Amino acid sequence: MKILYCNCTYAKVVPKDVKQEVLRQLSDSGRAFDAVADLCDMSARKDPALKKIADGGCTKIAACYPRAVKWLFHAAGTPLPAEGIEVLNMREDSAEHIVKELVT
Amino acid sequence: MSRTEGRNLRVVLYEGPGSTPLADQDRYQVLSSLLDNGFEVTRPIAGQEVAPPDDAPVLVLGLLDGEPRVTADHEVHFRNLAQVNALDAAREVREATGARTLDAWKPWFPVIDFDRCTNCMQCLTFCLFDVYGVDAEQKITVQNQDNCKTDCPACSRVCPEVAILFPKYGKGPINGDVVREQDIQREAMKVDISTLLGGDLYGSLRTRQREARKRFSTERDESKALLERKRCLGKLKKELDIPDEVLMTLPSAEDIEERAARAKAKLAKRQARSQTVNDSRPAPSETEWGI
Numbered sequence: 309m310k311i312l313y314c315n316c317t318y319a320k321v322v323p324k325d326v327k328q329e330v331l332r333q334l335s336d337s338g339r340a341f342d343a344v345a346d347l348c349d350m351s352a353r354k355d356p357a358l359k360k361i362a363d364g365g366c367t368k369i370a371a372c373y374p375r376a377v378k379w380l381f382h383a384a385g386t387p388l389p390a391e392g393i394e395v396l397n398m399r400e401d402s403a404e405h406i407v408k409e410l411v412t
Numbered sequence: 413m414s415r416t417e418g419r420n421l422r423v424v425l426y427e428g429p430g431s432t433p434l435a436d437q438d439r440y441q442v443l444s445s446l447l448d449n450g451f452e453v454t455r456p457i458a459g460q461e462v463a464p465p466d467d468a469p470v471l472v473l474g475l476l477d478g479e480p481r482v483t484a485d486h487e488v489h490f491r492n493l494a495q496v497n498a499l500d501a502a503r504e505v506r507e508a509t510g511a512r513t514l515d516a517w518k519p520w521f522p523v524i525d526f527d528r529c530t531n532c533m534q535c536l537t538f539c540l541f542d543v544y545g546v547d548a549e550q551k552i553t554v555q556n557q558d559n560c561k562t563d564c565p566a567c568s569r570v571c572p573e574v575a576i577l578f579p580k581y582g583k584g585p586i587n588g589d590v591v592r593e594q595d596i597q598r599e600a601m602k603v604d605i606s607t608l609l610g611g612d613l614y615g616s617l618r619t620r621q622r623e624a625r626k627r628f629s630t631e632r633d634e635s636k637a638l639l640e641r642k643r644c645l646g647k648l649k650k651e652l653d654i655p656d657e658v659l660m661t662l663p664s665a666e667d668i669e670e671r672a673a674r675a676k677a678k679l680a681k682r683q684a685r686s687q688t689v690n691d692s693r694p695a696p697s698e699t700e701w702g703i
Contacts, residue, residue, distance in 0.1 A: 310461045315447035318518045319580040321587070328444070335440040340460035343443060343453045345420070348519035348579050352557060353512075355420070357452065360463045376579040376588025379523045383554065399587070 311341035311410055312361055314371035314398075318346045322372060322398045329403035330370055330410070337411045347371055351380040359386040366392040368410050372399045419468045421511035423453045423502055426474035434475060434493070442473070442498040450513070451502050469509035473498055520580055521557035522567055528575035528591070535567045535576060543567070561658040569652045 313334060316322040334341055342361070344350060350358055361367060362381055371377050374395035381388045396406045423446055427433045434442070439455075446453050454462050469487050476492045487509060491501035506513060522535070522543065531552050536544040544567075545555030568576035568586045574595055581587045585595045645659045 310463065312463070317448055317450060321580055321582065331443060331447070332440050335443055335455070336436045338457065340457035340462050341455055342463045343447055343455070345447050345450045345452060346519060349450075350420075351523070352519045352521055356466050357420075357422070357463065357468060360466050364463055365461075372579060373584075373588030373590075375525060375590065376523065376577055379525050379577060379588075380579060382526065383523050400589075 310361075310364060310367040311339060312367055312369045312371075313341055313343040314347045314369070315343060315345050316348075316372065316398075318349055326398050326401075326403045326406070330398060330406050333403070333407040334370075334410060337407075339411055347377065347380055351384040354384045354386075358384045362386040362388050368394045368396060370396045370398055370406055370410055373397055419511055420450065420452050421502060421506045421509060422465075422468045422470050423451050423498075424470060424472045425453055425455045426472050426476070428456070428458055430477045432475040432477075438493075442493070445499045446502055449499060449502070451506075469505070469511050471502055471505045473501060518562055518580060520562040520564075520578065521560045522554055523577040523579060523588075524552065524554065525575045525577055528573045530573055530575075532572065534570055534572065538570045539567050561655070563655045564653075564658040566652040566654045566658075 311334070313331060315327060315331070331343070334343075344357075347358075358381055363386075369377060374397065377395045378388055394409070396409050398406055425434075425439065425442060427439075443453055443455070452468075456462050465486075467486055469489070471489045471491060473491055473493055475494050476490060489505045489509075491498075491505070493501075505511075529552060531550075533546075533552060536546070536552060541559040541561060542556050543554060543560045545553055547553045565578050565581050565586050568574075568578060568581075574585050574591045576586070577588045578586050579588050583589075585591045649656065649659060
């Protein structure tokens with residue numbers, strides 16, 4: 309199971325304390341992960357890295373609303389597979405909940 | 413170059429054999445500063461999966477004893493965090509590799525939820541900045557996202573199916589939150605741009621233009637015309653949450669008429685083409701396109 313963290317760098321829509329705490333605990337966890345500055349930005353650029361993520365098997369994505377993440381990948385021409393992807397919503401859920409879901 | 417082109421530099425934060433692991437606080441600081449400055453970061457751990465490499469330029473950062481052995485068929489740079497600051501090193505390699513630099517553009521563009529979209533083309537008809545288009549299968553598509561006006565969610569507000577997302581928007585369901593029954597009811601009740609402007613959008617604009625000309629020619633009363641424009645823009649702003657900056661850049665009535673003519677010509681061309689190829693589907697009517 310891979311882990312992808314989105315920092316939502318280009319906007320302040322994800323609560324700062326949540327994303328910082330998730331990143332800090334992920335950093336300390338001893339788990340391998342990929343972190344991107346901003347999935348929206350990657351989608352806008354149709355970044356080929358999104359295809360690697362979409363095609364890469366089971367992945368937990370810490371970002372924002374699952375509906376937004378799903379269609380951001382689709383907009384980039386690299387739809388996420390129907391199975392094996394779990395999107396965790398840092399806009400709504402607590403850092404504790406997200407971290408627990410990511411690293412367990 | 414478009415503001416949406418170019419590859420990001422991928423930074424690999426290496427703590428494996430041939431290096432000294434970072435202190436937790438230092439690792440977090442490096443990660444945080446790199447992400448805040450637009451870099452992508454991978455933290456690999458032996459035996460665990462990360463996204464496979466692609467053709468993006470790579471910078472390996474760590475407390476390195478030497479250069480780790482890597483199997484990559486493209487450019488890989490190494491910098492030792494004992495000697496350099498992580499952010500300085502990433503910026504230097506980004507410059508050297510021609511990777512994309514952080515810009516001030518907030519990634520603001522519509523994202524279509526095709527589970528909800530009915531291809532009604534209201535967004536295409538409504539958007540005055542040519543953001544939308546149709547693909548080869550005559551399906552609505554976001555064609556010119558660079559044209560989209562930052563912080564303007566107006567097209568999502570006129571979508572009858574709540575199918576247009578702006579993930580950077582503050583409120584749901586436009587931000588991608590789940591669409592609830594009350595959202596659908598609100599969308600059904602919300603202002604229809606053509607109603608707002610009195611029925612036919614283009615007809616209304618023509619009428620307004622004629623009236624404005626008449627007013628100017630008879631009364632030469634600029635303040636009245638400006639007041640009228642202000643009133644209309646105020647209504648648009650309130651009902652559709654359109655930012656002032658976008659209202660100020662709205663095209664003129666002439667521009668809109670020209671665009672409508674272009675859209676009609678495009679439609680006629682498509683209609684003609686669909687009759688000449690093996691396409692049994694009926695050509696879309698003007699009504700279906702909302703023109």
